[in-house]
Amino acid sequence: MDIAKQILIVGGGAGGIATATSLLKRDRSLDITIIEPSDDHYYQPGWTMVGAGIFSKEDTRRDTLSVWPSGVTRIKGEVEKFEPAKNLVKLSDGSSIKYETLVVACGLKLDWDSIEGLNEALGKNGVTSNYRYDLAPYTWKLVQEMKGKEAIFTQPAMPIKCAGAPQKAMYLSCDHWLRNNKLSDMNVSFCNAGPVLFGCAPYVPPLMEYVKKYGISLDFSHNLIKIDGENKIAWFKVSSENADPQVVEKKFDMIHVCPPQCAPDFIKSSPISNEAGWVDVNQETLQHTKFPNIFGIGDVTSTPNAKTAAAVRKQAPIVASNILSVLKGNNPTPKYDGYGSCPLTVEKGKIILAEFGYGGKVMPTFPWDSTKPRRMAWFLKKSILPTVYWSVMLKGREWLTGT
Numbered sequence: 001m002d003i004a005k006q007i008l009i010v011g012g013g014a015g016g017i018a019t020a021t022s023l024l025k026r027d028r029s030l031d032i033t034i035i036e037p038s039d040d041h042y043y044q045p046g047w048t049m050v051g052a053g054i055f056s057k058e059d060t061r062r063d064t065l066s067v068w069p070s071g072v073t074r075i076k077g078e079v080e081k082f083e084p085a086k087n088l089v090k091l092s093d094g095s096s097i098k099y100e101t102l103v104v105a106c107g108l109k110l111d112w113d114s115i116e117g118l119n120e121a122l123g124k125n126g127v128t129s130n131y132r133y134d135l136a137p138y139t140w141k142l143v144q145e146m147k148g149k150e151a152i153f154t155q156p157a158m159p160i161k162c163a164g165a166p167q168k169a170m171y172l173s174c175d176h177w178l179r180n181n182k183l184s185d186m187n188v189s190f191c192n193a194g195p196v197l198f199g200c201a202p203y204v205p206p207l208m209e210y211v212k213k214y215g216i217s218l219d220f221s222h223n224l225i226k227i228d229g230e231n232k233i234a235w236f237k238v239s240s241e242n243a244d245p246q247v248v249e250k251k252f253d254m255i256h257v258c259p260p261q262c263a264p265d266f267i268k269s270s271p272i273s274n275e276a277g278w279v280d281v282n283q284e285t286l287q288h289t290k291f292p293n294i295f296g297i298g299d300v301t302s303t304p305n306a307k308t309a310a311a312v313r314k315q316a317p318i319v320a321s322n323i324l325s326v327l328k329g330n331n332p333t334p335k336y337d338g339y340g341s342c343p344l345t346v347e348k349g350k351i352i353l354a355e356f357g358y359g360g361k362v363m364p365t366f367p368w369d370s371t372k373p374r375r376m377a378w379f380l381k382k383s384i385l386p387t388v389y390w391s392v393m394l395k396g397r398e399w400l401t402g403t
Contacts, residue, residue: 007030007032007323008035008099008101008103010105011034011104011105011107011300013105013106015105015312016297017069018396019297019316020072021394022396023324024396025398026320026321027324032071034075035077039063040061040064041061041062041063041067043389044309045308045385047060047132047133049381049382050137051128051137052143053140053143054348057134067390069394075097079106082266082270084291086098087099087100101326104296105298107299108161110161115225115257116225117228122257126142126148126252127229143177143254146182146186150189150253150254151188151255151256152189152250152256153166153188153189153255153256153258154222154234156223156224156258157194158194159261160261161308162307162308166192167344169256170216171344171345173256174210174214174216175347183215187217189218189219190211190217190219192218192219192221193222195221198344200360203344205371206371206373221239224236227257233249233251234249234252235247235248263300272288272290272291274302276302282332285322285336286336292326293326295322298315304338304358305358308340309393310339321334338356339363340355341354342355348378350374350378351374351378351380351381352371352372352373352374352377353366353370353381
């Protein structure tokens with residue numbers, strides 16, 4: 001038997017809850033249901049700081065029920081199939097849910113299995129990743145106990161969640177090694193599948209100053225394809241313009257891996273995805289390009305912005321406002337400008353607060369040169385943004401969203 005819902009949200013992470021609370025801020029009478037299987041809710045931007053010994057991992061996790069919006073129904077289940085022509089979502093337990101408006105906020109998939117041997121290697125023999133809650137403390141343990149010479153930090157092809165995160169881990173590790181007189185005896189390499197250090201060009205020169213300071217080797221067009229943890233060997237597929245790709249072997253004492261990322265399987269195979277597998281939305285209104293009663297938010301969408309929590313913070317009130325317009329029979333009005341923020345932790349105590357929108361346009365929130373490393377930005381990342389996440393964004397308080 002089908003259950004009918006006015007507004008159905010798939011995913012109770014940052015995007016799903018922020019959208020729900022933004023909707024309720026505008027109209028408390030709305031019937032909102034969120035499908036969310038997990039009993040854990042994570043502040044994922046904090047995992048970089050866990051990997052540097054600044055936060056404990058417990059600082060970044062809360063029970064899902066403790067952050068759940070009052071007045072919002074929860075269905076603890078997993079979506080298996082979308083039938084948008086019927087306004088229907090099917091769950092893995094066989095039940096079906098009908099909706100008037102659908103919001104897809106289920107995030108992306110960390111594709112650990114796409115690198116041969118990685119799953120077996122993680123968490124031991126110097127193989128780690130800040131992209132997992134349980135592994136970020138191991139990153140800090142490795143950094144503190146580092147006795148070898150070879151440290152590798154990897155980044156896969158875009159898009160990924162927080163494009164600066166692989167670098168953040170590297171810079172904070174190097175800063176610790178520098179302060180403890182270890183760095184001069186080490187070889188640190190950044191193996192990036194892409195062709196550039198950072199996608200927004202104005203931030204590259206200041207980042208290069210830190211690359212030089214730490215003596216980091218930049219290995220572009222290096223895509224991690226296989227890892228042998230026991231023997232501490234990693235293999236990379238190296239591309240070049242005028243030659244066939246080659247596979248190169250690198251030894252490591254520590255390797256921080258950023259996994260390839262893609263849309264969840266149940267999104268890829270659905271009628272609401274584009275050819276690349278992402279939820280196909282208009283990049284300004286976040287309304288689906290084919291089904292006007294469907295909206296997307298966050299990492300799962302096709303929008304060409306940085307996939308960050310700051311982007312979700314900006315998107316939530318836009319999605320909420322546009323949903324209400326559509327429910328009233330009007331066209332969506334508020335437009336998303338592609339804003340995203342990446343606080344690049346270049347050393348302990350200093351951050352380059354990269355803020356930019358569509359087309360790489362620099363969009364600073366504060367009246368300063370955002371390309372310069374600042375202690376105030378570190379304070380913002382360490383002490384202000386976690387509070388903004390838990391007590392502002394998830395509560396529908398739209399600070400610095402422009403709405």
